[in-house]
Amino acid sequence: MHELVTPVIILLILLLSAATLTWVERRILGLWQDRYGPNRVGPFGLLQVVADMIKLFTKEDWIPPFADKVIFVIAPMIVMIMMLLGFAIIPFSPQLQIVDFDNGLLFFLAISSLSVYSVMLAGFSSNSKYALFGALRATAQMISYEVFMGLSVMGVVILSGSFSLREIVEAQSEQWFFIPQIVALGIFIIAGIAESHRAPFDLPEAEHEIVAGFHTEYSSMKFGMFFIGEYLGVILISAMIVTLFFGGWQGPFLPPILWFLLKTSVFVLFFILLRAATPRPRYDQLMSFGWKYMLPLALLNLLLTGAYRLWTQ
Amino acid sequence: MIDTLFYIAAAVALLAAVLTVTRHNAVHALLYLVITMLAISLIFFLLGAAFAAALQIIVYAGAIMVLFVFVTMMLHQGDLSIRQEAQLYRPSQSFGAILLSCILLLETLYLLAPVLFAQQAAANALNIIGAKQIGLQLFGPYLLLVEIAALLLLTALIGAFHIGRRHQESPT
Numbered sequence: 001m002h003e004l005v006t007p008v009i010i011l012l013i014l015l016l017s018a019a020t021l022t023w024v025e026r027r028i029l030g031l032w033q034d035r036y037g038p039n040r041v042g043p044f045g046l047l048q049v050v051a052d053m054i055k056l057f058t059k060e061d062w063i064p065p066f067a068d069k070v071i072f073v074i075a076p077m078i079v080m081i082m083m084l085l086g087f088a089i090i091p092f093s094p095q096l097q098i099v100d101f102d103n104g105l106l107f108f109l110a111i112s113s114l115s116v117y118s119v120m121l122a123g124f125s126s127n128s129k130y131a132l133f134g135a136l137r138a139t140a141q142m143i144s145y146e147v148f149m150g151l152s153v154m155g156v157v158i159l160s161g162s163f164s165l166r167e168i169v170e171a172q173s174e175q176w177f178f179i180p181q182i183v184a185l186g187i188f189i190i191a192g193i194a195e196s197h198r199a200p201f202d203l204p205e206a207e208h209e210i211v212a213g214f215h216t217e218y219s220s221m222k223f224g225m226f227f228i229g230e231y232l233g234v235i236l237i238s239a240m241i242v243t244l245f246f247g248g249w250q251g252p253f254l255p256p257i258l259w260f261l262l263k264t265s266v267f268v269l270f271f272i273l274l275r276a277a278t279p280r281p282r283y284d285q286l287m288s289f290g291w292k293y294m295l296p297l298a299l300l301n302l303l304l305t306g307a308y309r310l311w312t313q
Numbered sequence: 314m315i316d317t318l319f320y321i322a323a324a325v326a327l328l329a330a331v332l333t334v335t336r337h338n339a340v341h342a343l344l345y346l347v348i349t350m351l352a353i354s355l356i357f358f359l360l361g362a363a364f365a366a367a368l369q370i371i372v373y374a375g376a377i378m379v380l381f382v383f384v385t386m387m388l389h390q391g392d393l394s395i396r397q398e399a400q401l402y403r404p405s406q407s408f409g410a411i412l413l414s415c416i417l418l419l420e421t422l423y424l425l426a427p428v429l430f431a432q433q434a435a436a437n438a439l440n441i442i443g444a445k446q447i448g449l450q451l452f453g454p455y456l457l458l459v460e461i462a463a464l465l466l467l468t469a470l471i472g473a474f475h476i477g478r479r480h481q482e483s484p485t
Contacts, residue, residue, distance in 0.1 A: 068340075071340075071341075071344075101363075102363060102443065103363050103364055103367045103444065106364070106367035106368070106371065107367060109367075109371050109375075110367055110370040110371050110374075110375060113370070113371055113374070113375025113376060113379070114370065114374060114375055116375070116379050117347070117379070117382075120379065120382060120383070120386065121344075123386070124340055124382075124386045124389070132386070135386070136383070136386070136387065139379060139383050140383070143376060143379055143380070143383075146375070146376070150371075163444055
């Protein structure tokens, strides 16, 4: 019974926190930009989330007649399912982890590479030029940055000697991996932003060029699923950064689960700050930055980490 | 339990493979191929090769198939391509391919027959293979193959770079 209840509770908490994050983001962006943000509905505007949800649910759920209907409906589900699946392997605390999978890290990479299909199929099935442009951009961007993401975490794997996220966290009891793997951390964060196509790497949905990118034709709760999927992605990437580089649940005095939540929230806030503080690059700049700087850096980091490991053994 | 899961995954893989060949819409066909890849990955997992299963998803379903769909999506012209494909492909044309695969199937059945009839005792003992064992094998006895594969990939990379290079004005 216990095994069934925990995942359901985690699922509900995740969905709730992703929805609340939409409000948190708008309030904090407001704070940093010297304005209020949504503050009318409920105390501090907290019920804005509920208002938004009512709005999304009661909107007409319209499928364009020129769309490829089945794929059009499936596409937003893929991103939600993939992002929620990703949380199954995160060790929230020593006791709280849904599955301790031996190849947890590979599972995470598989999840993030499969979530590309969501954006791609959304763009294809919409049968509209802006959606197609958005999907092409998103696919090229995600498939490129996935390479650097995979290469950057291999340094952590070399140091800990395992793909299991639990063992990676336990290997950090002496020293958190962000100190020896500071380069990998930078690459992982940048690749993480590109993977979840958040600002400043939100070229696939850049509204000044291609309307709303891949979700141009989506309305109502199907759009809502892309939206919530994006916030789930932000939480997932933050949780992975904490697990891989910042010792997961480890920390003094406070209980482990609180440490984990605290560290994760810091990175979620960092993602929001990035959106407030950075301008969008041009699309070709984004791609050439990836292949010309990130890839050699990731390879060099891997080489040096491997050499260090062989030297000390 | 594992047997049942295996047969379900195998049935899904086969069905998706047949649909891959027979769809007229190229993107739909490729999506069925992705499902085949996922089913095969599940079979690897059930056989205890979790590392191979993860790589099957990351490399085949997550990278190679994405590129396939990417290119097809760019070249896809809606109903026109579907009509063209419907004209090009008729079930009668697949006769040769079906015949050849039937020969392979018969051979496979012939090879498997002793295993199928002898009650498998060894198959029940699941041998789980970790990433370390695969690494030791790859960079031990099979090092030469890894080097050759790396060389092949490098060649492909240089070729792609050459084709994708911008043409410069040649001095005349």
